[in-house]
Amino acid sequence: xxxxxxxNWTDELSAGWRTRPVLAQHNLDRNPLxxxxxxxxxxxxxxxxxxxxxxVSHRADKTRVWREGEIGELSGGEVIEAIxxxxxxxxxxxxxxxDSCYRDLIDGIFAELQGYMPDFETYDRTMGILIxxxxxxxxxxxxxxxxxxxxxxxxxxxxxxxxxxxxxxQAELERIALYGIEVNMGYDPTYDREAMxxxxxxxQMMTWPLNAPHRVENHDCLNISMTSxxxxxxxxxxxxxxxxxxxxxxxxxxxxxxxxxxxxxxxAKAALQALARRSPWVKRARRTRxxxxxxxxxxxxxxxxxIPAYTR
Numbered sequence: 001x002x003x004x005x006x007x008n009w010t011d012e013l014s015a016g017w018r019t020r021p022v023l024a025q026h027n028l029d030r031n032p033l034x035x036x037x038x039x040x041x042x043x044x045x046x047x048x049x050x051x052x053x054x055x056v057s058h059r060a061d062k063t064r065v066w067r068e069g070e071i072g073e074l075s076g077g078e079v080i081e082a083i084x085x086x087x088x089x090x091x092x093x094x095x096x097x098x099d100s101c102y103r104d105l106i107d108g109i110f111a112e113l114q115g116y117m118p119d120f121e122t123y124d125r126t127m128g129i130l131i132x133x134x135x136x137x138x139x140x141x142x143x144x145x146x147x148x149x150x151x152x153x154x155x156x157x158x159x160x161x162x163x164x165x166x167x168x169x170q171a172e173l174e175r176i177a178l179y180g181i182e183v184n185m186g187y188d189p190t191y192d193r194e195a196m197x198x199x200x201x202x203x204q205m206m207t208w209p210l211n212a213p214h215r216v217e218n219h220d221c222l223n224i225s226m227t228s229x230x231x232x233x234x235x236x237x238x239x240x241x242x243x244x245x246x247x248x249x250x251x252x253x254x255x256x257x258x259x260x261x262x263x264x265x266x267x268a269k270a271a272l273q274a275l276a277r278r279s280p281w282v283k284r285a286r287r288t289r290x291x292x293x294x295x296x297x298x299x300x301x302x303x304x305x306x307i308p309a310y311t312r
Contacts, residue, residue, distance in 0.1 A: 005109050006116075007203075014117050018146075021160050021196055021208045026150060028226065029202040033101055034152045039131070039224070040076030042092065042099065049312055050098060052091045055294060055304055056136065064139070069294035069304060079296065080131060084222040086302025089132035096126055106228060122146070122230040130225045133302075138216040140187035142173060144239050145229040148207040149216075151200040154223035156216050160196040163212040167191055170259075173211060174246030177239060178276075185213065200225075210235060237261035237270075244269035247276045 007025040016022045028034055048070075055067045071079050083090060096103035106127045114120050124145075134154075142163075149158065161167040172185050198206060199219075208214065238261055245256035260266055291309035 004112055005105075006112060009116055017113075017117060017120070017207065019209060021198075021206065021212075023198060024205050024207075025203055026205050027203065028150055029152050031105075033105060034129075034224065034226070036077070036080060039129070040080060042095075042129070043071070043076035043079050043090070046092055046098060050093050052093070053296075054089050054091070056087050056089070066290065067294055067304075068290040068292055069296065070292055070307075072295035072305075073298050074296050078298065078301070080222070082296050082301045082303075083131050083133050084301070085133075086304070087133055087136065088302070088304075089130060089136050092129040092131075094126055095129055102127060109228065110230065120232075122232055124231045125229070127226055127228045130223070130227060132218055132223045132225075134218060134220045134222060136218045136223070140185050140191075140213055140215040142168060142176060142185060142211050142213045143229070144173075144177060144211070144235075144242070145231050146207075146210060146235055148205055148228045149200065150205040150226040150228065151202050152224040152226060153202055154221040155202075155219040156200050156223050156225070157219065158198045158200055158206055159192065159215045159217075160198070160206075160208050161191055161213040162194060163209050167194070167213050168211060170242075170245065170256075171249060174242055174249055177243040178246040178250065187215070210238065234261060237266065240270045240273050241266065243273035243276065247272060 005026050005028060007027055009024070013022055013024055032038060053069050053071060055069060057065045057067075059065060074082065079090065082088065092098075096106050106125050110122050110125050114122075140161075166188075169186070175181070176185075200206060238259070241259050241261060245259070248254045248256045258265055291311050293307060293309040294304040295307050297303040297305050
């Protein structure tokens with residue numbers, strides 16, 4: 001196989017993919033698409049509705065405060081410098097929809113994976129690029145699609161938890177499916193006793209079983225990472241069941257017990273969640289976004305300036 005992204009792939013990695021956490025080696029940290037120059041160019045031309053610039057602080061009671069802002073008059077290189085100096089992270093979402101070079105990259109990655117695992121048939125593959133400050137963190141959360149984290153620059157500590165109770169309450173997963181908010185899950189520090197803890201280095205990637213909760217802590221350095229998402233037929237069916245169960249629990253007060261993805265019950269729940277997605281109730285709930293209320297200050301890396309709040 002030519003033009004491979006993975007290095008030193010083994011049959012053991014193929015056997016573990018989808019069923020347990022897998023740590024693999026890649027060469028994206030040496031790919032020109034992730035050079036500082038190319039990332040700066042990407043930032044300067046990125047559509048506003050495809051990115052989020054977030055500043056994180058803490059109140060006196062240690063409550064985390066998330067604010068969303070804009071890059072202002074900074075160049076792409078200056079934005080990266082600001083992130084290196086401040087409590088910031090930039091999420092460039094849906095990169096393949098913005099730049100076809102990244103579409104070719106993500107399609108090539110999954111073609112390579114299917115070469116190793118012929119039954120691994122995926123669709124709706126996408127990726128995002130995360131640029132985050134030293135010591136920044138991502139709180140405890142879970143994702144609905146298949147998910148992987150690829151380290152490009154810097155080091156971060158990844159905590160992975162079992163995809164089962166009490167770490168993953170079904171009611172919380174259902175709320176993610178209904179409302180599209182992934183970072184409000186309840187976290188108990190005692191969960192760390194069961195966590196798999198990995199310090200990701202450049203050239204390493206991690207994938208994990210579907211919906212497994214996780215959180216991330218950057219080491220004291222600028223971090224550049226890539227996230228990849230994918231769907232399979234079974235993942236899609238699982239998400240449909242989660243959505244339908246959330247409707248039953250939150251709208252009708254009924255506690256669902258089954259998560260079967262075949263049979264008459266699945267068919268009924270698939271129809272229910274399809275109706276719910278088109279309902280005004282779900283559309284209104286998913287429309288909520290943080291206001292944009294700050295901008296970066298040119299020539300003062302890491303400093304933010306309040307602006308009149310607005311929403312996109």
